[in-house]
């Protein structure tokens with residue numbers, strides 16, 4: 001194998017006659033074509049050698065395998081990231097030639113020794129072995145669907161035969177792995193072994209199979225776990241209905257079900273071929289390209305030039321203080337104690353303090369109710385939280401997160417106090433969502449320790465953490481917060497300091513354009529409907545109802561002040577608010593809500609739209625009442641793209657992919673469209689520019705394309721500067 005090979009396997013033959021084949025491809029032992037070819041070579045050698053009686057497959061450094069090498073997808077998709085040899089892109093090359101006809105068909109028994117993770121192709125290799133041993137904590141799963149593909153190395157055929165159809169469908173359709181213990185209970189693995197004894201036990205197990213002391217099972221031909229045909233068809237029918245309901249825009253879950261069905265009806269070998277063909281087709285789909293982009297974009301957010309490349313090591317954070325026990329403060333405290341950080345929560349009086357602690361306990365209690373936490377763990381986790389009314393306990397905290405109301409003078413006072421009461425190394429973070437951080441720290445000399453830790457509500461649930469740095473924030477503090485973000489299982493995105501940072505700046509035009517369209521004659525409910533169909537969790541009007549009109553108006557004011565030239569000053573929400581219609585909390589907003597929070601269109605809305613029109617002087621454009629769904633989507637999202645371009649151009653976001661992650665995790669933009677900039681680039685900067693230009697002539701400055709968008713469009717270049725050579729710029733993505 002060439003010296004620039006991407007991973008390999010090594011084989012060692014012991015005196016016991018067992019060949020140990022180890023997959024080596026750090027960091028997760030992914031299955032590149034080099035690894036797969038080397039696995040085949042090792043097997044061929046083991047089968048040829050007379051001194052080899054049995055085989056054990058394992059992964060180096062406590063990780064079996066994280067699956068097929070996702071970075072090789074680009075090559076297969078015909079991009080520029082490395083060519084692919086003909087046999088490698090041939091359907092069935094791995095699943096049939098290597099795994100079925102070599103590993104599973106071999107006369108010498110194979111045992112998989114699984115530690116750490118066996119995901120996707122990794123688990124598929126293990127399932128082709130004649131037995132599997134796992135450590136109790138290893139993660140085993142087929143998460144391919146979250147990449148827009150289906151398992152392609154035999155997983156659709158072998159998993160149902162090992163664990164039954166219902167569980168196999170659940171594991172594939174949700175992409176959720178199971179731990180070793182559960183895998184054992186399901187029959188996916190044959191025994192649980194401690195990491196230190198894993199390989200030695202697997203060696204003995206392989207020899208036991210050879211000597212017929214243990215069964216030798218070819219999973220592909222197992223039938224005892226499969227439900228009878230009639231029942232299986234019912235289960236598949238139900239799964240199809242669920243998939244259509246939960247992900248109406250996605251085809252690959254249905255393809256996965258079809259492939260499984262084929263194997264059940266026509267036999268596993270036919271199923272394997274159908275799987276190989278479907279896998280190959282899905283690899284080329286827009287959904288897969290978008291989801292793979294998103295996979296790498298998510299991992300790329302922790303790579304910040306000039307910060308994470310300086311060799312800084314995150315400092316240990318032993319104790320955190322939170323100021324303010326409201327909705328945000330209690331959510332942040334919950335997230336921290338759930339990851340074992342001791343937290344002190346400070347409030348101004350006993351009543352507020354008890355309410356804050358009560359909120360945290362309620363957050364944890366809901367985990368207990370859902371069966372996700374034991375009562376014992378609840379007690380242990382709750383004990384990490386301590387309530388205080390003064391700064392006494394702040395002497396030894398390593399980080400403070402301020403989460404009080406959005407009032408500049410109050411925050412300034414708090415930060416001045418913190419500077420006096422906390423140790424000099426302490427990170428001083430604010431959870432502000434809009435206020436300029438330099439202003440918050442104006443009365444301190446600790447500008448280098450001040451940073452934004454912007455969580456999204458509910459903070460213990462929402463996965464995004466916007467880390468806001470000022471020009472003075474030290475790289476060390478950013479590295480520390482990135483590390484904490486990872487530990488509390490958030491995806492951090494590092495952004496610059498400005499009104500609204502990245503997420504709220506993108507959110508602003510989302511609701512603004514909806515209001516503009518409504519005032520000019522578009523139907524509120526058609527807009528929400530089209531946007532939901534596009535894949536957002538809710539339309540802009542339903543969102544404003546949820547957030548509350550009070551908050552909506554206050555945030556608007558911040559934007560009006562900061563960006564007056566591009567704010568559309570709609571009067572619909574202020575007028576409704578004046579009449580006590582404040583959204584879902586008052587059960588009346590753009591929708592009316594019943595006791596079960598079910599939303600129905602509010603018949604009063606039209607009156608408010610007309611009143612608003614009288615004040616703003618907006619004239620009805622008959623075209624807007626007949627907008628197609630595509631037009632609605634573009635008129636709502638192109639202003640968002642425009643703002644994202646400004647955020648990028650101003651350097652608030654380091655790279656376009658960070659905005660993709662921010663849009664998906666902070667706004668609910670559908671991940672299968674790759675994120676806001678990725679989606680925009682799939683349509684082309686020229687097209688977006690021309691449409692915005694056209695609308696700005698009719699409806700004003702709000703739609704005016706920014707300089708960055710104009711420049712990229714003039715060059716015919718993608719908005720993501722890093723995507724200059726990708727398949728995207730060739731307009732290869734289809735939109736039907």
Ligand SMILES: C[C@H](O)CC(=O)SCCNC(=O)CCNC(=O)[C@H](O)C(C)(C)COP(=O)(O)OP(=O)(O)OC[C@H]1O[C@@H](n2cnc3c(N)ncnc32)[C@H](O)[C@@H]1OP(=O)(O)O
Pocket residue numbers: 027028030031066067068069070071117119120121122124143144147150151152153155296299300
């Ligand atoms: C034919 C087959 O059926 C098709 C397949 O197998 S498709 C692949 C199926 N496997 C997956 O989907 C697993 C994807 N990976 C993951 O979920 C997670 O990375 C993990 C659980 C393995 C590890 O998580 P974690 O410890 O948090 O580390 P994480 O930062 O995500 O990954 C570490 C590095 O490994 C890389 N990596 C992880 N899985 C990879 C894979 N399958 N291929 C290539 N690179 C991979 C990541 O990109 C990251 O690289 P970086 O350090 O350069 O950013």
